[in-house]
Amino acid sequence: MSQQEIPPWLREQLARMEQLQQNLQSVQAQKHEVDAEQAEADRALEELKKAADDEQIYKYAGNLLVKVSKEAVTKELMEKKEISTTRTLVLGKQETRLRESLKDLQTKIDDMLKGRAQGAQAERASS
Secondary structure, three states: OOOOOOHHHHHHHHHHHHHHHHHHHHHHHHHHHHHHHHHHHHHHHHHHHOOOOOOOEEEOOOOOEEOHHHHHHHHHHHHHHHHHHHHHHHHHHHHHHHHHHHHHHHHHHHHHHHHHHHHHHHHHHHH
């Protein structure tokens, strides 16, 4: 089927499907990034647990290493982890909705194509 043979309604549905697929890929990439951030925070918290309370702790601040208290950096990492968990939940819900939308759209396109094919067969049979 050439581009000219594809009916406008089908072109529109295929464009919508492509957009949904791109959105799904974007959400999956964001989710992967958040998961990596959360894993990094978990590793840092594990290392902090091993450190003595009076041990010197440093963190990156741009191009610098800055001395920080164990308590302050632990609090910061826990907050970061909490935010990451929330973002993961939100992105997971978006991913589920996009997958459902894609599935529904695919079913709609299939039904429209089947209906059109059946209509064409009936037309040929009656002639």
